[in-house]
Amino acid sequence: MRRRLLLLAAFAVLPGAFQAAAGEAVLVPNRVIYPGETVAAEALKEVILAEGKVPPANVVIALAALEGKVAKRTLLPGRYVQANALREAYLVEKGVPVEMVFVSGGLSISATAVTLEPGAAGDMVKVRNIDSGKVVSGVVMADGTVRISG
Structure with missing residues (x-):
């Protein structure tokens, strides 16, 4: 408890140290995207974050960073998309x-x-x-x- 109060006090003393991302828009899947499937803009929806809510640092939230990438694992609707869950599309396939x-x-x-x-x-x-x-x-x-x- 004391540790939490010290942390809150530190944020109160340092103006701008913690900026709430109120109203920030993030993109999340609107349906299940399966491994090997290319992420299309139609499979994403924009969600406005609540006041005080900040997406984790390793999350991809921009359309340019999501669209055209290939899912390495299942992406669930309404959940953040982590950067390590995506890969670039292959230009050359095996055996071609x-x-x-x-x-x-x-x-x-x-x-x-x-x-x-x-x-x-x-x-x-x-x-x-x-x-x-x-x-x-x-x-x-x-x-x-x-x-x-x-």
Whole structure:
């Protein structure tokens, strides 16, 4: 009890140390979103927080940070969406042919490969060269190609 009073006194002394987010709008799912499902704007609803209510720090509340992401676990209606419950959408899927590109200086070599694992832009994935059968690792680029570095 004494500890709680000390904490309240500290907040009273420091103006602006605790700001209530009264009227702040947050986005929450309006239906169940299952793992592997892409989050769409239609699956979200805006909720106005009550006075004194503040969302936790690891919660995603902006539409730009939610829409187009893929759920890693079940997202329940009316509940905050935690940042670690979402991932970027995969640009390359496992077992799908992609173009792999090796660039070194002015030299550029491209070949067709099959991905051995899925990946989003910036992810390191393993691919198998269709012609040689060799397995190499590369980075998934925004255009869906895999860049191999030497």
